[in-house]
Amino acid sequence: xxxxxxxxxxxxxxxxxxxxxxLTEARSLATTVExxxxxxxxASVAGTLGDYGASRVYDVGDLAGALPGPLVAxxxxxxxxxxxxxxxxxxxxxxxxxxxxxxxxxRLDRPVLTNVTGLAEHDxxxxxxxxxxxxxxxxxxxxxxxxPGIYVVRAKSFSAEPAGGSPAEVVAAPPGDVGPTxxxxxVRRHVxxxxxxxxxxxxxxxxxxxxxxxxxxxxxIEELARLLHGAPGASRAIVDAGWVPYSHxxxxxxxxxxxxxxxxxxxxxxTQHLVGMKGSKHIVAINKxxxxxxxSVADLGIVGDVHRVLPALVEALQKRS
Amino acid sequence: MQGVMGDRHLRxxxxxxxxxAAKALGRRLQLLRRAxxxxxxxxxxxIVNNAVMHVVxxxxxxxxxxxxxxxxxxxxxxDRSGKLIMDDSDSYGVEMALQLAGGxxxxxxxxxxxxxxxxxxxxxxxxxxxxxxxxLVSDEALAGxxxxxxxxxLAAAIRRAAPDLVIAATESTDGYTGTLPxxxxxxxxxxxxxxxxxxxxxxxxxEVERQTxxxxxxxxxxxxxxxxxxxxxxxxxxxxxxxxxAAKSKPIDxxxxxxxxxxxxxxxxxxxxxxxxxxxxxxxxxxxxIVVDEGDGAQRIVAFLEQLKVI
Numbered sequence: 001x002x003x004x005x006x007x008x009x010x011x012x013x014x015x016x017x018x019x020x021x022x023l024t025e026a027r028s029l030a031t032t033v034e035x036x037x038x039x040x041x042x043a044s045v046a047g048t049l050g051d052y053g054a055s056r057v058y059d060v061g062d063l064a065g066a067l068p069g070p071l072v073a074x075x076x077x078x079x080x081x082x083x084x085x086x087x088x089x090x091x092x093x094x095x096x097x098x099x100x101x102x103x104x105x106x107r108l109d110r111p112v113l114t115n116v117t118g119l120a121e122h123d124x125x126x127x128x129x130x131x132x133x134x135x136x137x138x139x140x141x142x143x144x145x146x147x148p149g150i151y152v153v154r155a156k157s158f159s160a161e162p163a164g165g166s167p168a169e170v171v172a173a174p175p176g177d178v179g180p181t182x183x184x185x186x187v188r189r190h191v192x193x194x195x196x197x198x199x200x201x202x203x204x205x206x207x208x209x210x211x212x213x214x215x216x217x218x219x220x221i222e223e224l225a226r227l228l229h230g231a232p233g234a235s236r237a238i239v240d241a242g243w244v245p246y247s248h249x250x251x252x253x254x255x256x257x258x259x260x261x262x263x264x265x266x267x268x269x270x271t272q273h274l275v276g277m278k279g280s281k282h283i284v285a286i287n288k289x290x291x292x293x294x295x296s297v298a299d300l301g302i303v304g305d306v307h308r309v310l311p312a313l314v315e316a317l318q319k320r321s
Numbered sequence: 322m323q324g325v326m327g328d329r330h331l332r333x334x335x336x337x338x339x340x341x342a343a344k345a346l347g348r349r350l351q352l353l354r355r356a357x358x359x360x361x362x363x364x365x366x367x368i369v370n371n372a373v374m375h376v377v378x379x380x381x382x383x384x385x386x387x388x389x390x391x392x393x394x395x396x397x398x399x400d401r402s403g404k405l406i407m408d409d410s411d412s413y414g415v416e417m418a419l420q421l422a423g424g425x426x427x428x429x430x431x432x433x434x435x436x437x438x439x440x441x442x443x444x445x446x447x448x449x450x451x452x453x454x455x456x457l458v459s460d461e462a463l464a465g466x467x468x469x470x471x472x473x474x475l476a477a478a479i480r481r482a483a484p485d486l487v488i489a490a491t492e493s494t495d496g497y498t499g500t501l502p503x504x505x506x507x508x509x510x511x512x513x514x515x516x517x518x519x520x521x522x523x524x525x526x527x528e529v530e531r532q533t534x535x536x537x538x539x540x541x542x543x544x545x546x547x548x549x550x551x552x553x554x555x556x557x558x559x560x561x562x563x564x565x566x567a568a569k570s571k572p573i574d575x576x577x578x579x580x581x582x583x584x585x586x587x588x589x590x591x592x593x594x595x596x597x598x599x600x601x602x603x604x605x606x607x608x609x610x611i612v613v614d615e616g617d618g619a620q621r622i623v624a625f626l627e628q629l630k631v632i
Contacts, residue, residue, distance in 0.1 A: 304614025
């Protein structure tokens with residue numbers, strides 16, 4: 001494959017981990033890798049993007065508070081229309097990544113393949129892998145027809161490795177006028193102070209589910225996570241119930257985690273959840289239902305009442321610390 | 322527990338047929354039990370809007386996620402031959418629309434859906450919650466449509482309704498591609514705010530708290546717009562018996578592709594520009610040690626963690 005683009009998401013700490021994962025994978029699939037980024041100071045990340053394989057970064061520029069979806073997609077569509085386009089565009093499966101991918105899809109009249117967890121070259125194009133049915137099966141798919149393939153890739157599908165490339169060349173790619181589609185504005189940002197490691201980076205994740213019985217019991221999950229220097233997570237059921245914020249959700253519609261140890265407490269292990277944590281190195285599950293699907297992926301499964309096991313575990317660890 | 326008994330549990334007991342009644346009863350019991358916290362929580366999240374609004378909610382009717390799912394052997398598309406129900410993810414959007422339009426004379430909530438075989442059972446659920454009417458696009462030629470084709474079809478149906486606001490779930494429970502609402506917004510030529518965890522409006526713009534990696538952003542967006550909501554943003558009401566009865570006579574306009582002026586060859590399996598090549602079994606994890614807690618469960622976990630040298 002000749003050229004792949006990667007949508008590069010940049011925070012105050014530089015390009016996101018997922019961005020670097022995508023650049024690394026793109027490098028192994030294409031001769032030329034280019035990034036597309038936005039923000040006030042794209043030049044400051046040209047070094048890192050280059051180090052991970054991007055020879056060029058198209059800079060959409062400072063969006064002055066506008067949500068990136070329509071603007072970044074317009075800039076990409078503009079370049080593609082001018083014949084500068086790639087054969088494939090890799091998007092991070094993130095809040096903004098999916099927005100840009102959806103907008104670009106409609107602009108180019110090309111469909112999207114989402115929830116991609118694997119990519120391979122095939123017949124001059126790409127073959128994608130998507131986990132289905134709780135990750136028990138893998139669907140492989142590909143695009144047909146003309147035009148670039150749009151892929152939305154899940155976190156931790158690939159590992160990020162620098163290649164030692166020189167800084168990417170920064171090329172301005174202004175979005176042009178997008179009319180009313182670009183009218184959504186961020187008026188204020190709220191950063192929620194999280195103590196401890198981030199959910200998708202933590203070496204240990206302790207998650208709670210509906211088996212906890214009540215919202216107040218989630219405090220035990222938080223305490224256990226704290227004692228293990230890990231991050232607390234949640235199943236979709238208790239996020240839907242409003243017990244914990246969406247940012248805690250592990251699963252198909254939430255975060256993908258691959259910690260060293262994952263502790264599932266009162267989680268039955270619906271497909272939705274398994275997809276997001278099955279890649280953990282070691283899995284511990286506590287559930288009172290012996291038939292719960294979570295036990296099919298557990299290295300250590302305790303068939304028991306989470307209300308008895310969890311407090312005893314917290315107490316035992318408190319004594320040690 | 323959100324209700325007295327979850328759907329899955331009812332199903333295990335073979336009582337799911339009585340779910341609506343049990344839910345209504347459970348809801349009442351739950352209200353009594355958690356009267357203080359729950360009522361306060363909902364009051365705190367209640368949306369106040371006095372402007373007249375027409376809200377469209379995209380509703381997907383899907384195979385029951387609790388039933389075993391399978392792929393069609395030939396086409397590898399999801400088998401949708403069984404009874405369809407409203408995607409639970411959409412109940413939050415329906416509830417939000419009802420709250421946004423609620424109680425204002427002239428405001429209305431319209432459901433828009435695409436489903437095979439004129440399927441309306443999921444739409445009836447949303448109508449029973451309180452939506453006024455529904456538009457269903459059903460056409461044999463739509464089978465096998467990709468998300469972009471679906472977005473085109475829904476966009477055509479939504480243009481007819483000319484709403485002030487379109488609400489959708491961030492993604493469906495069965496397909497979870499999560500790109501359709503934004504594709505829809507681009508096709509309609511309007512802005513979109515995804516991953517909303519709180520929404521308010523004055524009838525001319527929406528103010529949204531949008532989930533981010535680091536926390537959330539306050540986003541302002543003029544109407545018309547597409548907003549996608551995450552689960553848990555509001556507490557969906559259960560249909561009342563009165564609502565269920567009323568839903569039976571609410572209008573559902575069933576439209577074909579020809580009605581919408583869409584070329585059948587551009588959508589469905591024929592128009593899809595992606596294909597499933599094959600389906601293979603994933604790598605299995607090795608069997609673990611499953612033990613029944615005899616009061617030593619916590620100690621076993623401690624020993625396991627010690628062995629891994631994480632404590």
